[in-house]
Amino acid sequence: MNGRRGQVFGLALALLLAWLVVYPILIVAGDAAHADALRAFVSRPGEWAALWASLWISLASVALAALIGVPLAFLFEWFEFPGRKALGALIALPAVLPPFVGVIAFLFLYGESGFVARALQHALGLARAPWRLQGAGAILLVHAYSMYVYFYLLTRAGLARLDQSMLEAAQALRAGRGRIFRRVVLPLLRPALAGAALLTFMTALGSFSAPYVFGGGFRLMTTQIYSTKVNGDLALAMVETLALALVAVVGLVLLRHTQGEDLLVALGKGTAPRRRPIERPAVRALATAAGWLFAVLLLLPHLTLLLVSLVPYATWTTETLPPVLSLVNYRRVFSEPERLRPLLNSFWMASVSTAAAVVVALAAGWLVVRRRVAVRRWIESFLELPWALPGTVFAVALATAFGVSKPLALRWVLVGTVVLLPLAYVVRSLPVAGRAILGGYRQLDPALEEAAASLGAGRWVTLRRVTLPLLGPALAAGASLAFVGALGDFVSSVVLYTYDTRPIAIEIMSSLRLNELGVAAVFGVLLMVCSAAVLSIGARR
């Protein structure tokens, strides 16, 4: 009886997810099946160029992010040097710079008339700025900066799970250092590295802000979809959306293939290798200096944003540093209630969507891990899918699916209501919440729940008093990531917002449009501080 009810719940959840995640994409696919639009897509070299650019930019982003993140992870996990702990935390900071805001900060920092370029220009006595921040190079710079964190964090986590005894065994078998690294360390790290690569690839493929601001004529598929849509060619935009989705799914399948099994790591229950202090004073000093320099470099965009938020309108032109600083922009934001509305909007939408995603993930965890329902693989795949599809794709799909009233086809008009944007956030949060909470469930010993049950606790009491507290860290991690993602979201919002739901990122964009750079930066700073606070709560064990 009980088992059957679990099966029914499982089926219901799978259907709900299918409706929310898969169905809109299928509708887009149906709409894209216009012969004219397909022909236009196939015959235009610009479309293929954009698709190809999306692909190679994403692959290059993976390579660059790995190049920065992996060595850093080894440095911080294997060696001991002064300031290691503080630096190790600082280095994850790009994670709290929301995408759109981060791009604007880059513009003011490394842009042609930004601090760095201006300073160099003055120092070297150049007639013009030493470089331009535009095109593929600029996009890759932003991607490398914001995405190496995935490699850094995941590799560190992988290294922390490494078993010292395996390394010792290899050593005892007279394997050299290089050989140990190649044959023992790397294979053990493979799941972590593949996971990071997958995450970076997907994020880069869906990246919109950087190509939107720096791309110019250099189109990626995300910006191509946007401009086709703005130019009024809806059918073609659908084909483009579908093409991008296909690339994403192929990428997901290929990269999944290289991820391998988690088995090897699961075997190790020993202790991780101890950190080696760097013995030679010169090397230690060098490593420390390099570490701090790097941290400062990583903090520069944050500081830039703070500085720009203090610059009153029209006072900063050709000087290297702004001549006047004041709090006038902050006063403006906080003195007009209408300006705070986007802040409230983002907060309530992020809260509601996070709560919903967590509830779905908890239900999924219980059904998949505990009940092991028949459709569990389906549930897991549906939870993961939004992660593989760029935000633009989902936003367009949701807007299309819920832009008409066909109750029999399970389509209602949600466009223009306050529901649609939070719904999009829920969908976008499912993968992070799902991963964290399913992972948490898997590490949970069922014996504890059984013990509670045998002591006479009902299902709710068990859930409240045993399961949820044990899931605490996983819940906090998943929820905080989901919350921060929704709080700073730009990609889905730009397609789906309404007056009542306009979020912070949209307010930043329109402040920029309205010549209020300082105000835009104030919102950026607020967003940054909130994200950092929430993430630090989530990371606390």
Next chain:
Amino acid sequence: MLSDASRSGRGHRKVLLPALCSLVLFACTRDSRTPLVIYSPHGRDLLTLFERRFEQLHPDVDVRWLDMGSQEVYDRLRSERANPQADVWFGGPATIFARGAADSLLEPFRPSWAGAIDPHGRGPADLYFAVFETPAVIVYAAQAMRPAEAPQDWDDLLLPKWKGQVLIRDPLASGTMRAVWGMLIERGVKQTGDTAAGFQWLRRLDAQTKEYVLNGSLLDQKIVRREGLVTIWDLPDIQINIRDGLQLGYVFPKSGTPVIEDAIAVVRNARHRDAARAFVEWVGSVEAQLLAARQVYRLPARADLPVDSLPGWVRDVRRRMKVADVDWDLLAVRGAEWMRYWDANVRGKGDGGRGTGR
């Protein structure tokens, strides 16, 4: 389940607490006035001005505006067709309104001042009416050159001295730039009977262009910071920026400039139709026309305003500006196709300051 989760997951409770607070705040700040939602590219200065004044006149209406590019307004209205959120579409070239009319996005409404508008500023079947005239101008960095040194006409932008100094607002999402592009292409059609001449001209401009900039305000910033020295933009924005202290100058192109019929319309199936109509009626009133002209540099579209009531700058502009003769109907029909062609085949193909250091 939700409350259970919040009670035990400690980190989670901290996330949920601000959530509940913001929800409560959100619920409290609603008011009982009729909301009037306006989609508009006109910018904060004009919209705030009009919001305050209109709310004074209609205390029962709460004016809410969303600022976005005029092409974005069109796109948004279309995707919200099943459940329109906007009541009024305020601003953008009549050519884009014409597309909106063709897509049945607008609702007929004939304001009392309709007769005072030039016939080509009136949409078919009373679907939209021009309320302002917005000329495009050539803009330059005032600190970098004397007015006489600035380009005086469109063709001057192609002079070697401006190579790599031209910045252009990304024309796809901007009504102003689409109108300028349209005029330049249509000019070629008039001279040669074919669009090739216009595209060739734009290709040469592309070769001069250093960068296509995301929005008008970043464009102004870049000009003031002298990342580029000349650009094309609309007169009201530039005048407001000059008033606010940006070091910019402008020139009316000698051979004539496109003057956009900046229109207004009630959105089809608007939820607050009466308020929308009242707003449209008011925007074209003598009071609002003069208010916009005096405070935010909009050229009134009404031809029946007494000349001596207009501010000096309006008379000055009307004297100095030469209006280009543009076939707006042709633009409305073929504009999208031209822009698509430009985007795919001209943008970035002239190899200006970019790429190889030729």
